[in-house]
Amino acid sequence: MSTPSRRLFMAGAGGTAVAATAGAVPAVAHGRPGGRRVRTGADIAAASGWSTLRGQKVGVITNPTGVTADLRSIVDVMHESGQVDVVGVFGPEHGFRGTAQAGESEGTSVDPRTGITVYDAYGAGPDALTTMFRTAGVETVVFDIQDVGSRFYTYIWTMYTGMRAAHRVGARFVVLDRPNPIGGVARGPMMTEKYTSGVGAEAVVQAHGMTVGEVARYANRHFMDEDEGGRLADLDVVECTGWRRDMLHADTGLHWVMPSPNMPTADTALLYPGTGMFEGTNLSEGRGTTRPFELVGAPYVDHRWAERLERADVPGVLFREAYFTPTFSKHSGAVCGGVQVHITDAAKVDPIRVGVEMLVALRALYPDFAWRQDSWDTARPYWIDKLTGSTRLREMVTAGSSAREVMEAWRSELADFERRRQPVLLYPGPRRAGR
Structure with a gap:
């Protein structure tokens, strides 16, 4: 060109x-x-x-x-x-x-x-x-x-x-x-x-x-x-x-x-808006491995998580049963069961849906699943609320809502944001909102 x-x-x-x-x-x-x-x-x-x-x-x-x-x-x-x-x-x-x-x-x-x-x-x-x-x-x-x-x-x-x-x-x-x-x-x-x-x-x-x-x-x-x-x-x-x-x-x-030590590839970045939510849980988000935000797991997780996620048929990705031992951060030195998220079609990946599907399946399968709590912020103790912007996602997942129900909950505010950002956009191409 x-x-x-x-x-x-x-x-x-x-x-x-x-x-x-x-x-x-x-x-x-x-x-x-x-x-x-x-x-x-x-x-x-x-x-x-x-x-x-x-x-x-x-x-x-x-x-x-x-x-x-x-x-x-x-x-x-x-x-x-x-x-x-x-x-x-x-x-x-x-x-x-x-x-x-x-x-x-x-x-x-x-x-x-x-x-x-x-x-x-x-x-x-x-x-x-x-x-x-x-x-x-x-x-x-x-x-x-x-x-x-x-x-x-x-x-x-x-x-x-x-x-x-x-x-x-x-x-x-x-x-x-x-x-x-x-x-x-x-x-x-x-x-x-x-x-x-x-x-x-x-x-x-x-x-x-x-x-x-x-x-x-x-x-x-x-x-x-x-x-x-x-x-x-x-x-x-x-x-x-x-x-x-x-x-x-x-x-x-x-x-x-690499924009940061735990953002090694463009695939990592593509998944990060969804799998980054695992920083707000008691699972390892893959820090201390060579595939952060692609490998996610905890000592209490087994093969059932990957099997359930594959049945969800999430576009653009496959979930492989995986085992890893983080060298630092959460569960350092412990063998974690979990999944590796493999991108099969990057154009079809909705990272927010990937993360929500993973959270919903975890909550349904494992009683040991928990949200991370921060003692330094007693008024807002749940880190996931800071990551997602409110208590809504945490409360809906905890209550057993489906992934579709969770994502439908923010449809109107996303559409409003889409309208508000239109005047500042500089580049051509599709401008539709996702989910």
């Missing part, structure tokens, strides 16, 4: 269109022969010689997924170009260079490669991040992280916190956009205000079906007025080229760079 030598990437709310011309970053040929090749916002911006960032003091929120086509960190490329004055890097969960495990960060330090100060932004609220931006002297904030399309993956909330802090210091906010690896269809239940947290800070559905650029536009339109008393005046999205809403990661021709 030929690539235009010149194009405009369109700004978001309050921004302007910026011309991008061919530059130093090579067009890397990858992906399936004859397949569509997507160019990311980072590649578009780099090809212009970072023209949209020249003359500004830039703070970058990124991690190992923020790379150009040749798989080099955008911070390294910016720094070596001499065209961008990077005054600070702000590391999310797992850190800027990706050395930390789930729920951890790298701390604040000076990056040995570039000499740039890297601030620990994981868990930082708007007040703390505002202080970091002011300390660094940031005039423009750049966000470039590969999201995986799930509300409870923390990077979109790091981005939104960065937007709020940018508003407070009067900074411009630029998103270097990347495809949503699980496509553009919205699915699942809505977050409710009572259950917001770091794994769901605002009212979006469980699988939002948006790129990070679209999430930023949605947040600016629907959340900033209430949270900050006004919207970002200068929000720019450097759009991808070649991406459609019906494309999964395998269709893009892009390399998969």
